[in-house]
Amino acid sequence: MAQDPAVHTKVRHEFYVSVTDFHVDIEKGKITGVVKTFPDDWERAMNALLQEKVMRYVQLDSNQRAALHGQYLEQHIQLNLNGEAMAVEYFGTSRGPDEVYLLFTAEYGDKELEELSGNWSIKHTLLADIYPSQENIVIFHYDGRKQTNSCRESNDYRLNFNF
Amino acid sequence: MFYFNLGIRHITDLEGYDHMLFLLALTLPLSFGQWKATLKWITAFTVGHSLSLGLAATEVVRPPSEWVELGIAVTIAMTVGYHLINGFKVVQGAMWLSGIFGLIHGLGFGSYYSFIAQSDSFWWAWIPFNAGIEAGQILVVLVLLFVYWAVEKIWRNPKALKWMLSGVILTLSIQMILDRLSL
Numbered sequence: 001m002a003q004d005p006a007v008h009t010k011v012r013h014e015f016y017v018s019v020t021d022f023h024v025d026i027e028k029g030k031i032t033g034v035v036k037t038f039p040d041d042w043e044r045a046m047n048a049l050l051q052e053k054v055m056r057y058v059q060l061d062s063n064q065r066a067a068l069h070g071q072y073l074e075q076h077i078q079l080n081l082n083g084e085a086m087a088v089e090y091f092g093t094s095r096g097p098d099e100v101y102l103l104f105t106a107e108y109g110d111k112e113l114e115e116l117s118g119n120w121s122i123k124h125t126l127l128a129d130i131y132p133s134q135e136n137i138v139i140f141h142y143d144g145r146k147q148t149n150s151c152r153e154s155n156d157y158r159l160n161f162n163f
Numbered sequence: 164m165f166y167f168n169l170g171i172r173h174i175t176d177l178e179g180y181d182h183m184l185f186l187l188a189l190t191l192p193l194s195f196g197q198w199k200a201t202l203k204w205i206t207a208f209t210v211g212h213s214l215s216l217g218l219a220a221t222e223v224v225r226p227p228s229e230w231v232e233l234g235i236a237v238t239i240a241m242t243v244g245y246h247l248i249n250g251f252k253v254v255q256g257a258m259w260l261s262g263i264f265g266l267i268h269g270l271g272f273g274s275y276y277s278f279i280a281q282s283d284s285f286w287w288a289w290i291p292f293n294a295g296i297e298a299g300q301i302l303v304v305l306v307l308l309f310v311y312w313a314v315e316k317i318w319r320n321p322k323a324l325k326w327m328l329s330g331v332i333l334t335l336s337i338q339m340i341l342d343r344l345s346l
Contacts, residue, residue, distance in 0.1 A: 015179075015275050017275070017278065017279060019278070019279055036278070038278075099278070133178055137279055139281065148165040148166075149165055150165070150169075
C-alpha cells in the first residue's frame with residue numbers, strides 16, 4: 001500500500017489546506033479515513049520532524065517514511081464519539097498527480113450503527129504546526145449522510161458533528 | 164453553508180490581500196449614493212470570477228499559475244489607471260472591466276477549488292462558494308464605502324483621498340508585478 005510521495009508538486013499553491021474524509025464503514029466495522037494534502041506541504045512537515053535527527057525526508061526509505069507518516073498522522077488526528085476516544089491508526093500512503101493521500105482507520109468495536117450516532121468530535125491539527133493558516137476540511141460520512149466543516153486556527157482545530 | 168462561508172472567508176482573508184486591493188481599486192470612484200453601479204460592478208466581477216473558476220477547476224483551461232498571479236497584479240494597477248484616466252467618474256465601461264478582470268482572478272482560485280471540491284458535489288458546492296464570494300465582496304465594499312464616507316465628512320476633500328489611495332495601490336501593485344515577474 002505504501003508508495004512514496006514525490007517531493008515536489010507541479011501545482012504552485014498559496015494556500016494551506018487539506019481535505020479529510022471520515023466514513024463510518026459498517027461493512028468493515030470501523031471508521032475509514034483518507035487525508036488529501038499537497039506533497040510539498042507534507043514533505044516540509046516530515047523534514048521538520050526529522051530536524052532533530054539531522055536528516056532529510058528524501059534520505060528515508062519507504063519503511064522509514066511509512067513509520068514517520070504514521071507517527072505524525074496519529075499525533076495530529078483525534079476522534080471521539082460521545083466523549084469516548086477512538087485511536088486513529090495509520091494505514092498507508094498513496095500518491096495522486098498533485099496530491100498525497102494518507103489512509104487511516106479507527107476501531108469502534110462491536111457497536112451497531114445506532115450506537116454510532118451522537119456527537120462526533122474531531123481534533124485535526126495536521127500541518128498546523130508548520131503553517132499557521134492551515135485549514136483542514138473534514139467531510140464526515142454517516143449512514144448515507146455527510147456533513148462538512150473545517151478545522152482551523154479560529155476553532156482551535158476542533159469540530160463537532162451530530163448525527 | 165460550509166462552502167458559502169468558505170467563499171466569504173476567501174475574500175475577507177487578509178493574507179490573500181491582492182483580492183482586497185483589487186476591491187479597493189475598483190471602488191475608488193464609488194459612494195453609497197451610487198449603490199446601483201456598486202452592485203453592478205461587484206456582480207460583474209463575481210460572474211467573471213465564477214465562470215473562470217469553474218473552467219479552471221474542471222481543467223477546461225489551465226493557464227500557468229505564474230501568469231495568473233502576474234495577471235492579477237496587473238489588473239489592480241490597470242483598474243487604478245482606468246479610474247485615473249476617467250477622473251474617478253463612474254463610467255459604464257468599469258462594469259465590463261470588472262467582469263473581464265474577474266475572469267483573471269477566478270483562474271487563481273481554480274486549483275484551490277478543484278483540490279477541495281468533492282467529485283460528487285462539485286457543482287452543488289460551486290454555487291454556494293461563489294455566492295459566498297459575492298457576499299464577502301459586498302461586505303468588504305460596504306466597509307470601504309463607509310470609510311470613504313467617514314473620511315469625506317472629516318476631510319471634505321474626497322479627491323485628495325482618492326489620489327492618495329491610488330498612489331498607494333499603484334505602488335503596491337507595481338511591487339507585486341515586479342515580484343511576480345521574478346518568479
